Amino acid sequence: xxxxxxxxxxxxxxxxxxxxxxxxxxxxxxxxxxxxxxxxxxxxxxxxxxxxxxxxxxxxxxxxxxxxxxxxxxxxxxxxxxxxxxxxxxxxxxxxxxxxxxxxxxxxxxxxxxxxxxxxxxxxxxxxxxxxxxxxxxxxxxxxxx
Numbered sequence: 001x002x003x004x005x006x007x008x009x010x011x012x013x014x015x016x017x018x019x020x021x022x023x024x025x026x027x028x029x030x031x032x033x034x035x036x037x038x039x040x041x042x043x044x045x046x047x048x049x050x051x052x053x054x055x056x057x058x059x060x061x062x063x064x065x066x067x068x069x070x071x072x073x074x075x076x077x078x079x080x081x082x083x084x085x086x087x088x089x090x091x092x093x094x095x096x097x098x099x100x101x102x103x104x105x106x107x108x109x110x111x112x113x114x115x116x117x118x119x120x121x122x123x124x125x126x127x128x129x130x131x132x133x134x135x136x137x138x139x140x141x142x143x144x145x146x
Contacts (some may be wrong), residue, residue, distance in 0.1 A: 028051045058120050063101045067115070068123035070097055071130055078133035087142045095141060112140035 004022070059067075070093055078086035094115060098108055116139040119127040127139065136142040 059101075059103070059114070061122070063097075063103075064118045064122045066101070067094070067097050067125050068119060071072075071119070072123070072126045075126070075129045075133055078130065083133070083135040087136070090130065090134060090139070090142050091144050109143075112143045113138070115143070116140045 053082075071090075074089060074093060078089060081089075094108075095105065097103075098105055116127070119139060130139065131137070134142050
């Protein structure tokens, strides 16, 4: 009986986290790049060095390297939880990364395959590790339209 409660609790927590990410992004607002004087927090040094913004529909090398690094740090976690919970983690990671880098979340949700393409070119081992851990054919398949 206790095992069922733990499974339910883990699923509820994962679902709540996913709903939080999705609801924060569903408002129809876009995120513009932070100005150089902004005090917005970033998740890694790579984000701080990426002061130039990419053309719409593309990512800078620094942005992709940050995503690769952030995702690589999560691979072990994704290997130890169920693929369903891991996919929630993927969505949270990508949403946080996009927000920290001023990437339009609505545009990204419509073109999720851009993440997969960029990671296949920049860090194929990390991408393949994520695909294996999450049991998905490509990263776009694991991302909800955030």
